[in-house]
Amino acid sequence: MISNDVVTMTEAAVSRVKDIVKNSQGTAQxxxxxxKKGGCAGLEYMVDLVTEPFNDDDLVEKDGVKVWxxxxxxxxxxxxxxxFKIEKLHSGFIFHNPNQVSACGCGQSVEIKRADLEQYYNEKHSKEM
Known part of the structure; x- marks a missing residue:
């Protein structure tokens, strides 16, 4: 398991994942x-139900919710x-990614740069002081 601050979840996202797992008839964890590569900006976020985790996936847990x-x-x-947002015409997971450079007009694909590990480390440790 990796640190829970590597990827965080709002209460709305935690609640939605709990609902998804509950409605999976006990098959999802x-x-x-x-x-994945795709879209006009280059990459798309994928969210899949996990019934059997991959051995090399990293695990983050919050309030009983598991995210690989x-x-x-x-x-x-x-x-x-x-x-997770529910709007009049659309609902879905929203990703607030500090590494995102841009997104296409439809919002389905993004351009993301690789994280600067030194900057990430320094920001985390400056908040702890």
Missing amino acids: GIRISL IDPSALFYILGMEID
């Missing part, structure tokens, strides 16, 4: 976050907050 992270995505989503 949580969700998996990954990235594809290791190839980890350095691109380091510091990201996962939220």
Whole structure:
């Protein structure tokens, strides 16, 4: 398991994942976050139901919710907050990613730079002081 501050979740996201797991008839353990190539900006966030986690995935837990992270995505989503929004015409997970450079107009694909580990470390430790 990795540190819970590598990727954080709002209460709305935690609640939604709990609902998804509950409605899966007991087959799901949580969700998996990954990235795939696609869209006009280059990458798309993927959220999949996890019934059997991959051995090399990293695990983040909050309030009983399990989120597995594809290791190839980890350095691109380091510091990201996962939220869940319900709006009049759309509902879904929202990703507040400090490594995101841009997004396409439709909001489905993003350009993400690899996280600066030194900067991330310094920011985390300056908040602790």
